[in-house]
Amino acid sequence: MNSHSQRKHDHVSICLQHDIEHKASSGFDAYSFTHNALPELNFEDIDLSVQLFGRTFSLPLFISGMTGGYRDAIDINGALAEVCCELSIPLVLGSQRSMLHDDHSDSTFTIARERGSNICISANIGATEIAQSIHHDGIIRIIDTINADWITIHANPLQELFQPEGNTDFRGVLKGIEDCRKRIQIPMIVKEVGSGISLDIAKRLHDIGIDGIDVAGKGGTSWSAVEMKRNEKEHSDYFKEWGMETSDCLLSLREFCENNNLALLSSGGIRNAHDIAMSVAMGAKSVGMARPILIAYHEGGIRHVKMLIEQFMKDVQRIMFLTGSNNCNALSQAQFKMNQRN
Ligand SMILES: Cc1cc2nc3c(=O)[nH]c(=O)nc-3n(C[C@H](O)[C@H](O)[C@H](O)COP(=O)(O)O)c2cc1C
Numbered sequence: 001m002n003s004h005s006q007r008k009h010d011h012v013s014i015c016l017q018h019d020i021e022h023k024a025s026s027g028f029d030a031y032s033f034t035h036n037a038l039p040e041l042n043f044e045d046i047d048l049s050v051q052l053f054g055r056t057f058s059l060p061l062f063i064s065g066m067t068g069g070y071r072d073a074i075d076i077n078g079a080l081a082e083v084c085c086e087l088s089i090p091l092v093l094g095s096q097r098s099m100l101h102d103d104h105s106d107s108t109f110t111i112a113r114e115r116g117s118n119i120c121i122s123a124n125i126g127a128t129e130i131a132q133s134i135h136h137d138g139i140i141r142i143i144d145t146i147n148a149d150w151i152t153i154h155a156n157p158l159q160e161l162f163q164p165e166g167n168t169d170f171r172g173v174l175k176g177i178e179d180c181r182k183r184i185q186i187p188m189i190v191k192e193v194g195s196g197i198s199l200d201i202a203k204r205l206h207d208i209g210i211d212g213i214d215v216a217g218k219g220g221t222s223w224s225a226v227e228m229k230r231n232e233k234e235h236s237d238y239f240k241e242w243g244m245e246t247s248d249c250l251l252s253l254r255e256f257c258e259n260n261n262l263a264l265l266s267s268g269g270i271r272n273a274h275d276i277a278m279s280v281a282m283g284a285k286s287v288g289m290a291r292p293i294l295i296a297y298h299e300g301g302i303r304h305v306k307m308l309i310e311q312f313m314k315d316v317q318r319i320m321f322l323t324g325s326n327n328c329n330a331l332s333q334a335q336f337k338m339n340q341r342n
Pocket residue numbers: 011012015064065066067093094095124153154191192193194216219220221267268269270288289290291292294
């Protein structure tokens with residue numbers, strides 16, 4: 001295995017074997033919905049579908065980017081594509097960095113398109129790769145090879161800081177994204193991987209033509225904690241808990257995204273139906289999950305992943321009923337309040 005394949009393998013096995021989650025939650029549990037005692041709705045008529053970049057999906061949910069680039073990733077990406085096909089939700093692939101350097105790993109990503117010919121698939125590349133113009137032809141290739149519907153760029157400075165082989169030169173990322181934006185026809189989304197995106201960064205990304213922000217905030221998988229497992233010499237509780245909570249990010253970006261037609265996506269520590277529904281109420285167009293999906297796949301394959309998502313969505317539908325929301329637009333207007341602190 002080359003170093004990239006080894007790293008992608010390590011990430012999956014560490015996320016399955018160790019508790020590498022942030023201690024504090026993503027913040028949604030600090031808020032409660034206002035109960036509607038007179039919903040004036042038939043529960044069965046509630047519509048969970050959402051529209052994103054001109055396409056309709058049956059649920060306000062997507063699978064966040066995880067893997068690719070090593071042998072076992074073929075099974076994972078193929079299975080996740082099948083789930084997305086059956087449930088009609090988008091799939092974000094893991095970093096396609098390996099495809100920039102050789103074509104041996106192509107099949108670990110193209111399997112998703114083979115198993116999900118009609119699904120919406122996002123390509124995925126890191127901020128430090130896009131910063132280098134030498135990679136821009138390669139980025140077009142990784143989009144074309146999987147016939148991607150959009151591309152997600154992950155900005156992960158905290159992870160790179162603690163990754164033994166991390167790239168900590170983040171100069172030129174904004175310019176790289178701007179230059180690539182001019183050459184790429186599909187929607188471009190920028191995400192974090194668990195530390196969140198602030199309003200100031202969202203504004204800078206909007207200025208260069210980005211179409212969506214996935215805040216990927218703190219409260220779920222801690223990528224500094226994952227990398228510290230790969231590098232036992234490094235240990236810092238302070239940096240394991242670094243970042244901005246997902247709920248805080250949504251609340252601070254909502255108005256700007258709505259006023260500027262920027263798709264706001266929620267992820268990072270989404271662990272139950274309340275987190276999903278509250279994300280939509282806080283302005284998210286769709287909501288992503290990573291590690292819980294990987295764990296469900298590991299425990300029971302496609303069946304368990306589908307069961308997990310279906311159970312969450314059944315409960316989201318119940319929340320919609322109890323807030324009088326007949327669709328996701330109505331849920332986005334649902335009232336909620338911060339819980340009293342003791
Ligand atoms: C095993 C694993 C591998 C990941 N690899 C990538 C990746 O290659 N690219 C990326 O953008 N995000 C990657 N992520 C980060 C997730 O997309 C997500 O932003 C982060 O884990 C927070 O979500 P969670 O709390 O639901 O896990 C990975 C997550 C997991 C669990």
